[in-house]
Amino acid sequence: MSVQAQWIGVDWGTSKLRAFAMEGDTLLATAQSDKGMARLVAxxxxxxxxxxxxxxxxxxxxDVIACGMVGARQGWVEAPYTAVPAPALAPKPVMVPNTDAxxxxxxxxxLKQTKxxxxxxxxxxxxAGFLSRNPSWDGVLCLPGTHTKWAxxxxxxxxxFxxxxxxxxxxxxxxxxxxQHSVGEGWDDEAFAAGMDVTLSRPENLASELFGIRASDLLNATPSAVARSRLSGLLVGAELAASRPYWLGQQIAxxxxxxxxxxxxxxxxxQGGWVTVVDCQDMTLAGLSAARNLLG
Incomplete structure (x- = not known):
């Protein structure tokens, strides 16, 4: 079935390019490629x-509304950072000159933070997408990924943030x-929780606990799924310990x-947190739609 988009949303990261054909706030079709910013030349x-x-x-x-690394200095056009505190979308999006008609x-x-x-x-x-759906919301947003953000x-x-x-x-x-010789595929909830507990309470032990994963494999033939889960737990625990001033006692999404x-x-x-999980694609599309509304 052929699709004609009223407008197109784009999430252009370092490794992936994702595009969304839109009619108002309705998603008509999606497409993606591995042509992220890192794989492209000027x-x-x-x-x-x-x-x-x-x-x-x-x-x-x-109209194409794009977010992500496409706006970096090495991207299609540099969209300068806005210093916080500030609205998530400020100022309005930067137009790319001299494109296909x-x-x-x-x-x-x-966004940037100076200190x-x-x-x-x-x-x-x-x-921005989350706030468009939850106006006047007050709390902390956790955006997990390769580089997890706490805002x-x-x-x-x-x-x-x-x-x-x-x-x-x-x-x-x-x-x-x-x-790499000990960590494999699979998952073990207990191993993750145990690793997280260690570094959440004693994050200064992270480097030693990491080597303990290898030692446990050599001496006890620890299953690779357990090793993988403990590694994840140790790292997430250290992150939660460092980000505690953000999430402790806060409403979290x-x-x-x-x-x-x-x-x-x-x-x-x-840890007693009040947590809601929301879909990242929905929030991206809602944010791109909010950015489109700024064009006037």
């Missing part, structure tokens, strides 16, 4: 986009460290891929 963005969305275009220009591309700016230094691109759109939100603004490289550390340790969101939600609930 001048290659338009071709990568058209490869996905050309079949959705009509005779006149179609069939598209008008606008890129959502990211301590921190930045985000893409997550601000999910935050304090109040009065419809992002007040402050911190980034944790937990996902990237897990990938590096499980694939490129001595732990988790926005991310379902499996990972559930891991964080259960970990926070175990």
């Amino acid at each position: 001048g290659g963005f338009e071709a990568a986009l058209l490869e996905l969305v050309e079949g959705w275009l009509g005779d006149g220009p179609t 069939r598209i008008r591309v606008h890129v959502v700016p990211g 301590p230094a921190d930045v985000m691109r893409g997550e601000e759109t999910q935050i 304090h939100v109040s009065a419809d603004e992002v007040v402050s 911190r980034t944790f490289m937990t996902g990237e550390l897990f990938s590096l340790l499980s694939k490129q460290s001595v732990l 988790v926005i991310g891929e379902q499996r990972l969101s559930d891991v964080y939600a259960e970990a926070l609930k175990a």
Whole structure:
């Protein structure tokens, strides 16, 4: 079935490009490729986009609202960061000049924090989407992923945020460290919970506990799924210990891929957190729609 989009939403990350054909707030179709920012050279963005969305275009220009690394200095057009505290979407998206006549591309700016230094691109759109669905919500948003974000939100603004490289550390340790010989596939809830408890209470023991995964394998033939789950638990526990000033006693919403969101939600609930899990694609589309409304 052919689809003609009223407008197109784009989530353009480092490794993936995802496009959404939209009619108002209704999702008509989706498409994705592995042509994220890291795989493209200057001048290659338009071709990568058209490869996905050309079949959705009509005779006149179609607005494309894009978020993520497409707005980085190495992206299609630089959309400068906005300093917090600020609304998640401020100022309005930056227009890409000299595009194919069939598209008008606008890129959502990211957010920055001067002290301590921190930045985000893409997550601000999910935050904006959440706030569009939950106006005047006050609390903390956790956006788990390769680089997990914790954002304090109040009065419809992002007040402050911190980034944790937990996902990237897990990938590096499980694939490129001595732990690669012990960590395999599968999952063990008890091993995750035990690892998380260790570093949540004593995060300074993280480096020693990490090597303990390898030692336990050598001496006790620990199953690889247990090793994987303990590694994840140790890293998430250390993150929760460091981010405690954000989430302790706060209303919390988790926005991310379902499996990972559930891991964080259960970990926070175990600490007495009031947690809601929301769908990240829904929040991205709601945020892109809110950004489109800023164009006037």
